[in-house]
Amino acid sequence: MDSLxxxxxxxxxNILKEGRVDMVIGFAKGTIPMTxxxxxxxxxxxxxxxxxxxxxxxxxxxxxxxxxxxxxxxxKGCDSRNIVNHIVENKISRDQxxxxxxxxxxMADKHNPDELRDNCATCTHRNPVIFDVMAAEPxxxxxxxxxxxxxxxxxxxxxxxxxxxxxxxxxxxxxxYACRNACPLCYCPTCFVDESGPQWVGKGQNKTDIQTFHFxxxxxxxxxxxxxxxxxxxxxxxxxxxxxxxxxxxxxxxxFGWEAGLDITKRPPLDTFNPDDPNDFxx
Amino acid sequence: MKVIKIDKKEWTGGxxxxxxxxxxxxxxxxxxVTNKEHYIFKKLAAGEFPVMxxxxxxxxxxxxxxxxxxxxxxxxxxxxxxxxxxxxxxENDYSSRAVIGIRSFxxxxxxxxxxxxxxxxxxxxxxxDAYKATxxxxxxxxxxxxxxxxxxxxxxxxxxxxxxxxxxxxxxEFLAKVITDKGKTFLDAAGFNKTADxxxxxxxxxxxxxxxxxxxxxxxxxxxxxKNKTVLDLYEAPFWDDxxxxxxxxxxxxxxxxxxxxxxxxxxxxGKSCTRFKNWDSCMFPLFTLHGSxxxxxxxxxxxxxxxxxxxxxxxxxxxxxxxxxxxxGRCVQSCPVNIDxxxxxxxxxxxxPKK
Numbered sequence: 009m010d011s012l013x014x015x016x017x018x019x020x021x022n023i024l025k026e027g028r029v030d031m032v033i034g035f036a037k038g039t040i041p042m043t044x045x046x047x048x049x050x051x052x053x054x055x056x057x058x059x060x061x062x063x064x065x066x067x068x069x070x071x072x073x074x075x076x077x078x079x080x081x082x083x084k085g086c087d088s089r090n091i092v093n094h095i096v097e098n099k100i101s102r103d104q105x106x107x108x109x110x111x112x113x114x115m116a117d118k119h120n121p122d123e124l125r126d127n128c129a130t131c132t133h134r135n136p137v138i139f140d141v142m143a144a145e146p147x148x149x150x151x152x153x154x155x156x157x158x159x160x161x162x163x164x165x166x167x168x169x170x171x172x173x174x175x176x177x178x179x180x181x182x183x184x185y186a187c188r189n190a191c192p193l194c195y196c197p198t199c200f201v202d203e204s205g206p207q208w209v210g211k212g213q214n215k216t217d218i219q220t221f222h223f224x225x226x227x228x229x230x231x232x233x234x235x236x237x238x239x240x241x242x243x244x245x246x247x248x249x250x251x252x253x254x255x256x257x258x259x260x261x262x263x264f265g266w267e268a269g270l271d272i273t274k275r276p277p278l279d280t281f282n283p284d285d286p287n288d289f290x291x
Numbered sequence: 292m293k294v295i296k297i298d299k300k301e302w303t304g305g306x307x308x309x310x311x312x313x314x315x316x317x318x319x320x321x322x323x324v325t326n327k328e329h330y331i332f333k334k335l336a337a338g339e340f341p342v343m344x345x346x347x348x349x350x351x352x353x354x355x356x357x358x359x360x361x362x363x364x365x366x367x368x369x370x371x372x373x374x375x376x377x378x379x380x381x382e383n384d385y386s387s388r389a390v391i392g393i394r395s396f397x398x399x400x401x402x403x404x405x406x407x408x409x410x411x412x413x414x415x416x417x418x419x420d421a422y423k424a425t426x427x428x429x430x431x432x433x434x435x436x437x438x439x440x441x442x443x444x445x446x447x448x449x450x451x452x453x454x455x456x457x458x459x460x461x462x463x464e465f466l467a468k469v470i471t472d473k474g475k476t477f478l479d480a481a482g483f484n485k486t487a488d489x490x491x492x493x494x495x496x497x498x499x500x501x502x503x504x505x506x507x508x509x510x511x512x513x514x515x516x517x518k519n520k521t522v523l524d525l526y527e528a529p530f531w532d533d534x535x536x537x538x539x540x541x542x543x544x545x546x547x548x549x550x551x552x553x554x555x556x557x558x559x560x561x562g563k564s565c566t567r568f569k570n571w572d573s574c575m576f577p578l579f580t581l582h583g584s585x586x587x588x589x590x591x592x593x594x595x596x597x598x599x600x601x602x603x604x605x606x607x608x609x610x611x612x613x614x615x616x617x618x619x620x621g622r623c624v625q626s627c628p629v630n631i632d633x634x635x636x637x638x639x640x641x642x643x644x645p646k647k
Contacts, residue, residue, distance in 0.1 A: 038630040040438060045630035046537040066629065070539065119327075176324030180331075182350070182359065184573070186541035186628050202578045211557050212360035212570045242628035244349055244543045246327045 012060045012110065015143045016082055019108050020055040023080050029106050032080035033071050034058040042121055046071055058082070060143075062116035065125065065241035069192040073099050081105060082143075084112035086127075086236035088136035089269025090192040093232055096272055099195060109139030111147040118241065127237035127250060130155045137270050156258045162251065174219070180245040181218050183211075187249045188225055190242035193232050200224060226252035231260045231276040234269045263287065294495070295467040295478055296487035297458075302465070303340055305481035306391070310337070312480045313426070314388040316355045317341025318348050332390070341391040343460070347436055349626060351549030352393050356401060356421045357408075357571075359546075363417055364567035368560060378567060380416070389426040389477055396439075396446040396618040398427045398453030400549030403618070406611055407552050417569065426477045429454040433498055435506050438621025440634055443512035445614040448502035449495070459495050466491045512634045513641040514615055517604055524645045525605055526597070534636055535596035537629035542573035544599065544623035544631070550616050553579070574598050600636050 020032040036047035036057040044063045048071070049055045060082075069090035072079055079100075083091055088109060094100045112135075114128035123129075132155065135146040154160075165173060185201075188194045201209045201221050210217035226249075233253040240250055260266045263286065264277035297305065309315065315335040319342055322328050330342060332352040364378040401422065408418035432439065432448035441447050451457055455474030459466040466487055469475050478484065545551040555572035558565055572579055575596075580589040589595050607616035617633060624632050 039632040039635060040624060040630070043630045048536050071536075173324055180321070180323060180329070182542075182546050184542035184546050185576075186539065186543050189539035189541040190628055202576070204578060204581065210559055211555060212559075212568050214360070242539065242541065242543075244547060244626040244628075246329065247323070248325045248327075 010060060012144055013058065016060055016108060016110065017055045017058050019141055019143060020049060020058060020080060020082075021052040023106055024049065024052045024055065028078065029080040030077040032058075032082070032108075033068050034082040034108075035060065035064045035066075035068075038063070042116065042118060060110060062114075062121070065115045065118070065237065066190060067192050067236045067238040069094055070190060070238065072105070073192065073195045075100065075104075078104055079106070080108060082108045082110055083136050083139065084110050085131065085133040085135055085137070086112075086234045088138050089133060089234040090236060092138055092269040092272050093234070093276075094192065096275060102272065105140075107136065107139045107141075109136030109142045111135045111142065111144050113147055115237070115241075119246075125237055126240070127235045131235070133234075133267075133270070138272065156254065158251075159255050159258045162255065174251075175215065177248055177251055178215070178218050178222055181222070181247055182245060183213070183218060183221070184244060186242040186244060187239035187247070190238040191229070192236075192238070193229050194225070222249065222252060226256060229253050230256040231264070231266060231278045232268050233257055292492075293469045293475075294487040294491040295469060295483050296485045296491065297465040297467055297483045298485075299463055299465065301483075302343075305483050306340055309389065309477065309481035312387055313477065314384070314386060315341070315391060316352070316388060317391040318346055318352075320346075332393075335391075343392055343430060343458075343465075345430060345432055345434060345460070347625075349622070350547055351397050351400065351620065351622060352390055353397070353401065353404065353549050355388075355390055356425060357404065357418060357552065357554075359571045361417060361569045362566055363569050366565045367563060368565055369563040376565075378565075381566075383417070383420075385420040385424045387426070388421075388424055389428055391428045392430045392458075393427055393454070394432055394620070395429055395448060395450035395452075395454065395457070396441040396444075396620045397549045398429055399446040399450055400453075400618045400620070401427075402453040403550050403607075403613070403616055404552045406613065426455045426473050427453060428456045428458060428474070428477060431457055431459045431495075431498065431502070433460055433502055435502055436621060436625075437509070438624040439506055439619065440509070440512050440621060441619035442503055442506045443514065443634075444617050444619035446618045447499075448506065449499040459498060461491075461494060461498070466495055468495060510634065512619070512637050514604070514637060516641045517608055517615070517637075520605070520640070520643065522601075522605060522609065525601065525640055525643065528640075528643050528645065530639055530643070531593050531597045534600075534631065534639070535593040538575075538592055538596050538631055539629055540575050540577070540592050540595060541628065542571075542575050543626050543628065544633075545573040545575055546571060547622040547626050549618060549620055549622070550603070574602070596631070600633070600640065603633070604637055604640055 023029050032049045035044040037059050038044050042063050067090055068087050095102050114124040117123045117125040130152050209220050266277045318330045318332055321331045330346040330348045362381045365381050366378045367375045369375055408415040435448050451470050455471045457468040553572045555570045557568045581587045603616045
């Protein structure tokens with residue numbers, strides 16, 4: 009068995025036995041090739057179901073939102089950054105968590121298992137940024153010369169080309185909302201597309217309504233998105249929804265020098281006022 | 292039963308000929324702006340042919356009969372008009388159409404949906420008109436996918452229920468089993484009329500046995516005990532929280548499912564006109580059951596996950612006595628972002644013995 013899997017099970021078992029947590033959330037093996045499923049172990053016996061491999065593509069921070077128990081959680085780099093977000097946004101308290109950090113060398117692309125998925129290929133935070141214990145020694149972080157080359161390519165398009173690219177990206181959307189629901193940031197009690205009294209957005213396959221959902225969702229994630237890729241891992245239609253969030257991640261970095269989820273003492277840039285703000289309009 | 296032999300060299304010519312009398316639908320390859328490829332069922336444009344290599348489509352062909360969004364009624368809001376605010380049926384095209392290359396389990400699925408939309412007391416006109424106008428030309432599955440468990444769910448790779456013609460790929464030719472008169476009419480329209488010799492029936496049986504064995508060699512899904520369980524025993528069973536834990540409550544499973552028939556009605560106005568739409572809905576969404584009062588009888592995700600499986604595997608079975616409302620296509624197994632596997636859930640339900 010993989011030593012990381014072994015270590016995760018050992019730590020999870022110990023914290024359950026010691027009564028430090030009520031449950032541990034991790035990944036279990038899926039029933040079809042190249043899949044895993046988020047899994048909650050409540051007993052030391054159940055930790056035997058935990059695994060760690062190249063297919064742990066979802067973000068487990070999504071499973072702690074608003075929970076009241078003491079929770080052990082297995083966290084790769086991006087999961088840990090979303091845990092930081094959650095703590096900053098008061099969705100969970102630090103004391104409730106026992107974070108088992110897992111250094112990550114990237115997850116596999118769901119269609120090309122020998123390659124890293126897109127977001128992992130440009131990831132510069134593979135090691136957890138917050139943890140109580142590490143399951144292994146940290147891995148070396150990647151140095152990426154131009155992490156936003158894809159966004160720049162879209163920025164370089166003229167207005168019409170850009171718009172037709174956006175339309176093309178969303179043409180197969182079936183509005184299942186898997187992207188939203190897999191996203192740890194999307195915890196609104198009622199999403200704006202689900203508002204029914206009055207209703208805010210049309211519910212059919214009208215392309216304007218579909219685009220409204222995706223664009224607004226992306227803006228709502230501005231300065232909060234960790235580019236964990238859970239949205240794309242979840243999408244049954246393989247839509248490149250990160251095309252939108254990545255532009256906002258680039259803006260956050262360029263305008264505010266900000267990457268989400270690195271520090272529990274700092275609030276996201278669109279959520280705070282700073283007299284030294286680099287933009288004139290706010291002063 | 293009659294079997295027609297179609298030389299593959301004559302296939303495209305025949306399909307083109309059939310367009311004179313039929314609108315055609317079938318699986319085609321779709322490439323998005325990021326070059327990701329999928330197969331989707333759609334109306335075939337002139338010169339476009341269905342892919343007949345037994346491809347998997349993420350979505351089932353149910354949208355051919357039951358579109359995700361369908362205009363059903365319209366009215367004028369202009370009070371100077373005598374018929375303002377009177378809803379009238381939108382005129383849709385219900386001329387003869389054929390779905391080419393539909394799989395057996397998907398055709399069977401449509402017969403199950405038909406039980407809901409075409410009843411003694413109520414007939415949904417939009418469904419009924421489209422369903423009746425359609426000829427289903429199936430393609431037998433010689434090589435079932437890893438998630439295909441159709442033989443456990445009353446269908447199978449060569450099932451004939453709901454089909455008018457079953458095409459069997461036999462190398463250089465298709466062997467077309469004529470199932471209904473409707474099917475014969477389509478084959479005639481395409482000019483496919485060479486009767487196959489005696490050996491064709493045997494050949495089809497051999498390929499069928501081989502395909503069914505491929506599925507049987509994998510894990511079997513048990514449904515035999517479901518009927519005798521009581522609804523409340525299953526409803527109150529202790530396993531639902533564990534099954535639902537990983538669920539993110541997206542609508543993927545219900546939207547890719549060939550038998551999920553739930554819909555929502557929406558009115559949209561623009562200027563002086565109003566249109567009423569019928570949209571797919573999903574029992575996975577909290578909004579699905581939200582009452583006007585604000586109360587939600589299925590406000591917690593476990594309740595919604597339970598509803599989906601209970602409807603598919605118990606309520607439907609009890610109501611119609613026509614097996615489960617799952618045909619074993621495996622699409623939800625393949626597409627679920629968190630690997631909730633209906634094969635496992637079905638076995639858990641089927642094997643559950645409540646503690647007395």
